[in-house]
Amino acid sequence: MSVKAIWAIIAAFLAAGVTVTVVVVNVTSGPTRSAAAFCAVYFQQKHQYLSTYASHNYQNDPLGGLVNAIGAVSDWVPMFEKMDAVAPPDIEPDVQNIVDSLKQQEQQAGQAVSNPLSALGSSLVTAMMSSASWDHVSQYVEQNCHGG
Numbered sequence: 430m431s432v433k434a435i436w437a438i439i440a441a442f443l444a445a446g447v448t449v450t451v452v453v454v455n456v457t458s459g460p461t462r463s464a465a466a467f468c469a470v471y472f473q474q475k476h477q478y479l480s481t482y483a484s485h486n487y488q489n490d491p492l493g494g495l496v497n498a499i500g501a502v503s504d505w506v507p508m509f510e511k512m513d514a515v516a517p518p519d520i521e522p523d524v525q526n527i528v529d530s531l532k533q534q535e536q537q538a539g540q541a542v543s544n545p546l547s548a549l550g551s552s553l554v555t556a557m558m559s560s561a562s563w564d565h566v567s568q569y570v571e572q573n574c575h576g577g
Contacts (some may be wrong), residue, residue: 451568459514466515468574472510506531520569523562 460466482501509531513524 462515462517463519464517464573467512467517467520468570470512470515471570471574472576478504478508502531503535506535520566523565523569526559526562528567530562539546 478501481504506528509524509528513521513528516524
């Protein structure tokens, strides 16, 4: 084997090693946590949500409106989970608190059939405990997310 062939093999191994290293670093580093990433996901989720739920007129179909509202609430958890995945450190705890409270409210809604008064009280307490986080996220969006 010639020296040129050996150098070609070494170069190929080095190139493969660099490629593997770049892929591993990109895969393990996770999503970018920044205001720009958060706002991009926020606007994408908002657009998707509004295109699904805001275009219907339920004046003549109140039951359909109720079903639609329940469906809309069930979409909030995955929406906020996507925002939480890219939320920068200054807002991430509030986004995570919202995710946790929405999950808790979903569980409480499931218990409403057997004990509606308890479920209502639990939902109110859960909502009050996360209200500061909702305010912080709203303020963050106003201050950082322009356009969309």
